[in-house]
Amino acid sequence: MKSSTFGMLALAAAAKLVSAHTTVHAVWINDVDQGEGNSESGYIRSPPSNSPITDVTSKDMTCNVNNKATAKTLEVKAGDKITFEWHHDSRSASDDIIASSHNGPILVYMAPTEKGTAGNGWVKIAEDGYTDGTWAVETLIKNKGKHSVTVPDVAAGEYLFRPEIIALHEGNREGGAQFYMECVQVKVTSSGSKTLPEGVSIPGAYTSTDKGILFNIYDSFDSYPIPGPAVWDGASA
Numbered sequence: 001m002k003s004s005t006f007g008m009l010a011l012a013a014a015a016k017l018v019s020a021h022t023t024v025h026a027v028w029i030n031d032v033d034q035g036e037g038n039s040e041s042g043y044i045r046s047p048p049s050n051s052p053i054t055d056v057t058s059k060d061m062t063c064n065v066n067n068k069a070t071a072k073t074l075e076v077k078a079g080d081k082i083t084f085e086w087h088h089d090s091r092s093a094s095d096d097i098i099a100s101s102h103n104g105p106i107l108v109y110m111a112p113t114e115k116g117t118a119g120n121g122w123v124k125i126a127e128d129g130y131t132d133g134t135w136a137v138e139t140l141i142k143n144k145g146k147h148s149v150t151v152p153d154v155a156a157g158e159y160l161f162r163p164e165i166i167a168l169h170e171g172n173r174e175g176g177a178q179f180y181m182e183c184v185q186v187k188v189t190s191s192g193s194k195t196l197p198e199g200v201s202i203p204g205a206y207t208s209t210d211k212g213i214l215f216n217i218y219d220s221f222d223s224y225p226i227p228g229p230a231v232w233d234g235a236s237a
Contacts, residue, residue, distance in 0.1 A: 020099030021050040024163060024182045025091050028083035028146070029076055036091065037184070043072040045160075045183040050088065052167065052178035056213070061203040062119045063162065063183035069117075070185060077190035078153040084108075084163040084184070086145040097145040102167035102178070103135040103217055105226050108149045109162040111199060116160040116183065123199040125149055125235035129212075130224035137165060152235050153192035161186050162202075166227070172216035174208045194234045205229065 024044055027034045038046035047065040060067075076082065087095045108126040115121030126149045128136035140147055147163070160183040170176030205228050206213055212227035 020088050020096060020102070021052060021178075022086045022088050022098040022102075022145075022165065022180050023047065023050045024084050024184070025087045025145075026085040027074060027184055028081075028085065029074060030081050031083070034074055037072070038182070039070070041071045043070055043074050043185045045070060045185070047182070050180075052180050054175055054178060056179070056206040056208050057203050059119065059203060061179065061181070061206075062116070063160065064181055067117060067183065073158060073185040073187045075187045075189050076151045077188065078151050078192050080151045081148050082151060082161060082184075082186070083146050083148040084161075086140065086163075086165070086180075095145070097141050098137060098165070098167070098180075099169075100138075100141060101169045102165075103137050104166040104168040104171070104177075105129040105212070105224070106136040106140060106147055107164045107166070107226070107228060109164070109199075109202070110152075110159050110186075110196075111162070112196070113158040113160050113185070115199075116162070119203065120201050121196070121199040122162065122202045122205065123196050123232050123235075124229050125152060125232055127226050127228075127231055129226040135217075137167070140165075150236060151186075151188060152196075152232075153190075153194045154188060154196055156188050156191050158185070158187050160184065166213065168213075168215055168217045171214060172218065174214055177208075177213045177215075197232060197234075200229050
C-alpha cells in the first residue's frame, strides 16, 4: 500500500529531479559488453537528448526522436540474453541511471526492422510493473541500469528491440506520464520455428487515459495494470 504521506515526499523529490531522465547507452549479449552503442556509428537509434516523449500519439513513440538506422547491427541467436543498460548521462559508476522518483514499469517490444521503423508489427516480449511493493524502475536502479530479455525462437532476419520505461511520477494527470525508449538494431542468425504475431502499432498501442498510463502512484493501491498488449506467449525461447 502507498500512503499520501509518502506521496507528498515523492512529489517533493520529483520537483528536484525533473531533469534526471534516461536513455539506453549500451547492450550486453550473454553478459558480454557490446560497447557504447548510442551514436551514429553504434547500434542504438538514440535521440539527441534524454528528454521523454509525453504525447502517446506522436510518431516519436516508435523509436524516440531519432528513428534513423545506425551503422552497426548486433548479431544474436534464439535463447541469447540481451541486457539493456540505461543511464542518465554516462556509463560512469557515479551515474544515477534515472531519478528515483520516476517510478513505473519497464516493457520490451520487438518487430521486424522494416515494419518496426514504420511503426508497425510491434510485439511485446517482456514486461515488469509493480511486484511485492517494488516498481520495475526501482529494480533497474538497484541493478545499475540493467534489465534483460531472452531472444525468442523466431525466424532469422533483422529486428528492432524496443526497451521502454514509463515514468509515472506525474501520471496523475493526462499527458503527465513520461515515455523513454530507443530501438536497438539486432540480426537474429538462428532459424527459429516461431512466427511473430501481427503485433501492434506504435504509436497506437496506448492512449493517454489507459489505466496504466493515467495512474496516480501516490494514491493507495495494491496492484498496477501494465499498459499495452499482453506479452506474446511465444516470447520464451
